[in-house]
Amino acid sequence: xxxxxxxxxxxxxxxxxxxxxxxxxxxxxxxxxxxxxxxxxxxxxxxxxxxxxxxxxxxxxxxxxxxxxxxxxxxxxxxxxxxxxxxxxxxxxxxxxxx
Amino acid sequence: xxxxxxxxxxxxxxxxxxxxxxxxxxxxxxxxxxxxxxxxxxxxxxxxxxxxxxxxxxxxxxxxxxxxxxxxxxxxxxxxxxxxxxxxxxxxxxxxxxxxxxxxxxxxxxxxxxxxxxxxxxxxxxxxxxxxxxxxxxxxxxxxxxxxxxxxxxxxxxxxxxxxxxxxxxxxxxxxxxxxxxxxxxxxxxxxxxxxxxxxxxxxxxxxxxxxxxxxxxxxxxxxxxxxxxxxxxxxxxxxxxxxxxxxxxxxxxxxxxxxxxxxxxxxxxxxxxxxxxxxxxxxxxxxxxxxxxxxxxxxxxxxxxxxxxxxxxxxxxxxxxxxxxxxxxxxxxxxxxxxxxxxxxxxxxxxxxxxxxxxxxxxxxxxxxxxxxxxxxxxxxxxxxxxxxxxxxxxxxxxxxxxxxxxxxxxxxxxxxxxxxxxxxxxxxxxxxxxxxxxxxxxxxxxxxxxxxxxxxxxxxxxxxxxxxxxxxxxxxxxxxxxxxxxxxxxxxxxxxxxxxxxxxxxxxxxxxxxxxxxxxxxxxxxxxxxxxxxxxxxxxxxxxxxxxxxxxxxxxxxxxxxxxxxxxxxxxxxxxxxxxxxxxxx
Numbered sequence: 001x002x003x004x005x006x007x008x009x010x011x012x013x014x015x016x017x018x019x020x021x022x023x024x025x026x027x028x029x030x031x032x033x034x035x036x037x038x039x040x041x042x043x044x045x046x047x048x049x050x051x052x053x054x055x056x057x058x059x060x061x062x063x064x065x066x067x068x069x070x071x072x073x074x075x076x077x078x079x080x081x082x083x084x085x086x087x088x089x090x091x092x093x094x095x096x097x098x099x
Numbered sequence: 100x101x102x103x104x105x106x107x108x109x110x111x112x113x114x115x116x117x118x119x120x121x122x123x124x125x126x127x128x129x130x131x132x133x134x135x136x137x138x139x140x141x142x143x144x145x146x147x148x149x150x151x152x153x154x155x156x157x158x159x160x161x162x163x164x165x166x167x168x169x170x171x172x173x174x175x176x177x178x179x180x181x182x183x184x185x186x187x188x189x190x191x192x193x194x195x196x197x198x199x200x201x202x203x204x205x206x207x208x209x210x211x212x213x214x215x216x217x218x219x220x221x222x223x224x225x226x227x228x229x230x231x232x233x234x235x236x237x238x239x240x241x242x243x244x245x246x247x248x249x250x251x252x253x254x255x256x257x258x259x260x261x262x263x264x265x266x267x268x269x270x271x272x273x274x275x276x277x278x279x280x281x282x283x284x285x286x287x288x289x290x291x292x293x294x295x296x297x298x299x300x301x302x303x304x305x306x307x308x309x310x311x312x313x314x315x316x317x318x319x320x321x322x323x324x325x326x327x328x329x330x331x332x333x334x335x336x337x338x339x340x341x342x343x344x345x346x347x348x349x350x351x352x353x354x355x356x357x358x359x360x361x362x363x364x365x366x367x368x369x370x371x372x373x374x375x376x377x378x379x380x381x382x383x384x385x386x387x388x389x390x391x392x393x394x395x396x397x398x399x400x401x402x403x404x405x406x407x408x409x410x411x412x413x414x415x416x417x418x419x420x421x422x423x424x425x426x427x428x429x430x431x432x433x434x435x436x437x438x439x440x441x442x443x444x445x446x447x448x449x450x451x452x453x454x455x456x457x458x459x460x461x462x463x464x465x466x467x468x469x470x471x472x473x474x475x476x477x478x479x480x481x482x483x484x485x486x487x488x489x490x491x492x493x494x495x496x497x498x499x500x501x502x503x504x505x506x507x508x509x510x511x512x513x514x515x516x517x518x519x520x521x522x523x524x525x526x527x528x529x530x531x532x533x534x535x536x537x538x539x540x541x542x543x544x545x546x547x548x549x550x551x552x553x554x555x556x557x558x559x560x561x562x563x564x565x566x567x568x569x570x571x572x573x574x575x576x577x578x579x580x581x582x583x584x585x586x587x588x589x590x591x592x593x594x595x596x597x598x599x600x601x602x603x604x605x606x607x608x609x610x611x612x613x614x615x616x617x618x619x620x621x622x623x624x625x626x627x628x629x630x631x632x633x634x635x636x637x638x639x640x641x642x643x644x645x646x647x648x649x650x651x652x653x654x655x656x657x658x659x660x661x662x663x664x665x666x667x668x669x670x671x672x673x674x675x676x677x678x679x680x681x682x683x684x685x686x687x
Contacts, residue, residue, distance in 0.1 A: 007312075014305055021298050030294055037301035041308045048312035051333055057311060060258050064304055067265045071297055074269045078276060078289050084218045085283060091294070094287050097367040 006047040013040035027079045027089045038068045112169040112178050114156040115186050120246035122149030126239030142238040143201050154190040168687035174255035174318050182253040184467050184682030185390035189383050192474040193245045195657045196379030199482040202654035206513045210373040211237055211277045219282040240270040248383050252390025257307045257317040268296050271380050278373040280515035288371025295364045303351025309344030323402035345399050355388035358448040359421040369441035378481030381444050382474035397458045397685050415456050422449030423578040431585045436518050443544055447473050453575045454559030457566025464683035465558035472551035479661030480540040482654050483533055489514040489643040517645045525598025530647040534593050536662045541586040543665045546579050551668035
């Protein structure tokens with residue numbers, strides 16, 4: 001199989017993730033969109049590592065995973081805080097500041 | 100099997116970052132082991148000591164880096180004179196920012212929720228308030244954020260830059276959610292900042308992936324080598340990869356700077372976050388992100404061929420023009436002082452980008468001075484905002500006794516900050532010194548001569564002219580002229596408008612959203628007008644006056660330092676300009 005197909009897949013996944021962030025209403029789903037973008041990046045990293053024949057890209061994928069995990073911790077904490085005080089996880093309901 | 104060989108590490112060069120991050124880790128441990136009573140004092144001492152230590156380390160490295168840029172572990176950490184200069188600016192601003200954060204005012208309360216996890220408006224929250232709990236995790240979080248900021252401009256490795264970006268962002272997201280009052284707004288600010296920030300860092304890291312695909316390395320020096328000699332990489336002929344990658348990385352950085360079209364989060368987050376944190380992140384994040392932008396942009400753009408470089412310049416021009424436009428036009432119509440300062444910070448991001456279009460040493464030098472001038476004025480201005488508060492008035496006390504003298508009897512409870520601009524009318528009579536300081540900061544932001552802002556703006560605009568971007572400089576001067584209007588409007592409001600004008604303000608206050616009424620304060624209505632006294636339904640809590648709470652020292656000290664700094668940099672800039680000129684070199 002052609003290796004550039006993986007790059008195409010990475011680009012498609014990234015685009016789907018970005019679209020999810022921009023269009024979906026539920027905070028958790030928006031958040032999943034961000035994770036999808038990061039994982040698409042990982043796929044791109046690993047594919048490029050294969051093309052270049054070195055392991056740097058694979059190591060970078062680990063860095064991205066760790067950062068994504070840290071981001072999940074903080075992000076979910078904030079979403080849950082919002083949910084507990086407003087009983088809603090919809091992005092559209094978070095609009096007090098747009099007075 | 101190959102044996103692992105530990106790379107030699109120049110610990111001295113890493114020390115400015117290391118001191119701060121180590122103190123952050125220590126701070127987390129202190130949180131577990133120090134008794135609650137002593138915790139705040141311990142954390143504060145540790146934080147101030149760490150930041151001061153980091154500044155000392157920067158000072159000690161200064162001469163050495165002048166001679167030769169220091170590269171640790173093959174460029175993972177790279178200290179150029181410019182990187183060190185940015186670290187110095189961040190260190191100074193973070194130190195002042197922590198002082199403002201530590202301020203408890205004469206009310207004995209700091210700006211942070213006693214327990215940020217408590218749901219607003221519950222009995223549990225009241226209990227934490229009564230028990231006088233304190234969220235001292237603020238200080239380690241600030242140290243981690245500062246550590247990320249110090250690392251951000253001082254690396255040649257894009258993935259280290261990404262990690263630094265997250266290390267500085269994640270604590271800031273949390274800090275945004277910790278305000279003592281108006282907690283729903285604060286949580287909302289954190290949420291918006293987080294979602295948009297995570298989106299921007301995903302763009303950033305995908306850009307890194309593309310650059311890696313092009314060059315087979317994430318070291319900027321390595322990428323420049325591949326640009327010069329494309330045959331060394333299998334995908335070296337696909338320049339589109341590196342251009343798109345560079346643009347994505349730039350989007351991530353411009354988001355942190357708050358430049359249009361990535362500015363949408365700025366007003367909301369600046370307004371909702373606890374004010375001391377707003378000042379801290381406005382000054383320090385911008386400095387760190389500009390430092391990283393200079394590192395990436397100046398290195399890569401100078402390696403691109405002229406045609407592609409021209410494309411990047413066009414993108415930069417568009418961003419600069421759009422940012423100045425959005426910042427000044429939207430800033431002129433704001434009615435909330437924190438939002439106004441947020442738009443002013445967007446405008447400043449535009450001026451900074453104007454200084455960068457030349458991508459040479461003149462630009463890096465001008466931008467560094469601008470960051471210092473802007474940082475001092477911003478931290479000072481937000482520190483003043485923390486002291487101007489609302490205070491409840493009980494129905495019994497007469498309004499006449501306080502309006503003329505500006506004195507407020509002690510019957511009221513001091514509430515949150517009075518951020519509506521209308522409430523600032525006549526502040527000059529209540530607190531002349533504070534008003535003078537705030538006016539000074541605004542004048543500096545406007546770029547009036549004899550303040551730091553003038554020298555800074557002169558620097559970035561002449562850098563743009565020297566780079567042949569005179570239309571951009573001209574637009575910048577015009578935008579500054581418009582900005583003068585809204586800064587001076589606030590000064591006129593504070594000094595010349597009498598404070599009795601509050602009835603109109605009170606009417607508009609009804610439209611304010613319910614702000615998560617902690618401390619038993621619903622949306623403020625009216626400010627010391629006698630008209631509401633008779634209304635039996637609107638009792639004590641519905642009437643507030645604007646008062647200025649006294650500082651217990653730290654914030655007053657920070658404001659004084661910022662004011663003196665702004666004046667000194669404006670009147671005698673020679674010394675600072677010399678230092679900045681030494682730190683202009685951004686190449687290793």
